[in-house]
Amino acid sequence: AQSVTQLGSHVSVSEGALVLLRCNYSSSVPPYLFWYVQYPNQGLQLLLKYTSAATLVKGINGFEAEFKKSETSFHLTKPSAHMSDAAEYFCAVSRGSGNTGKLIFGQGTTLQVKP
Amino acid sequence: DTGVSQDPRHKITKRGQNVTFRCDPISEHNRLYWYRQTLGQGPEFLTYFQNEAQLEKSRLLSNRFSAERPKGSFSTLEIQRTEQGDSAMYLCASRSNQGDTDTQYFGPGTRLTVL
Numbered sequence A: 001a002q003s004v005t006q007l008g009s010h011v012s013v014s015e016g017a018l019v020l021l022r023c024n025y026s027s028s029v030p031p032y033l034f035w036y037v038q039y040p041n042q043g044l045q046l047l048l049k050y051t052s053a054a055t056l057v058k059g060i061n062g063f064e065a066e067f068k069k070s071e072t073s074f075h076l077t078k079p080s081a082h083m084s085d086a087a088e089y090f091c092a093v094s095r096g097s098g099n100t101g102k103l104i105f106g107q108g109t110t111l112q113v114k115p
Numbered sequence B: 001d002t003g004v005s006q007d008p009r010h011k012i013t014k015r016g017q018n019v020t021f022r023c024d025p026i027s028e029h030n031r032l033y034w035y036r037q038t039l040g041q042g043p044e045f046l047t048y049f050q051n052e053a054q055l056e057k058s059r060l061l062s063n064r065f066s067a068e069r070p071k072g073s074f075s076t077l078e079i080q081r082t083e084q085g086d087s088a089m090y091l092c093a094s095r096s097n098q099g100d101t102d103t104q105y106f107g108p109g110t111r112l113t114v115l
Helices: none
Strands: A003-007 A010-014 A019-026 A032-038 A044-050 A056-058 A064-068 A073-078 A087-094 A109-114 B005-007 B010-013 B019-024 B031-037 B044-050 B053-057 B065-068 B075-079 B088-095 B110-114
Touching: A003 A087, A010 A019, A019 A032, A019 A087, A019 A109, A032 A064, A032 A073, A044 A056, A044 A064, A044 A073, A073 A087, B005 B088, B010 B019, B019 B110, B031 B075, B044 B065, B053 B065, B075 B088
Parallel strands: A010 A109, B010 B110
Antiparallel strands: A003 A019, A019 A073, A032 A044, A032 A087, A056 A064, A064 A073, A087 A109, B005 B019, B019 B075, B031 B044, B031 B088, B044 B053, B065 B075, B088 B110
């Protein structure tokens, strides 16, 4: 079975500060890992994904994440937070495109950006 | 691509009534998913279609729930005899079998409120 744990349901940073959102996964097979962002009353938008290529993945809006197999982690970072980054962030795992590809999500982290 | 669309965006119903939601995936995406998201939680997988075939259903999908994708294009999710516990956001996502085969693209969701 696969699972995802997001450490910290709420993270608050000042504008311009480093953003770090933590995600740990459990998977019995090589995982595919994703970060999605959700703004209020909207669907999910893909930020970035790891699918067994480069371990450091760059995404949209200046976000990046590093896949660390030894730590079973896929933390999301951004060097400098912007007010528009305030949203809900979800980490998800799947078994890869060869299977059904269903996503298993973490519980989410709400990012607050203070001026 | 016009993106994944869902209709209606909001639905308020009384307990015991039946409701039906529609999802139109990105054109030519042969894979379609339904997820349910309750307040403060990450989305949970409900069911998966490849073309018109329903290949996987979650145990969350009780016998009051039924999903169809009759021509391999749009899909419907019906909930019979709604209960207050069915109140949630219902998300649809689609995925291609060509090119970017790993990414699920989400619609804006249908928010269901059962009174």
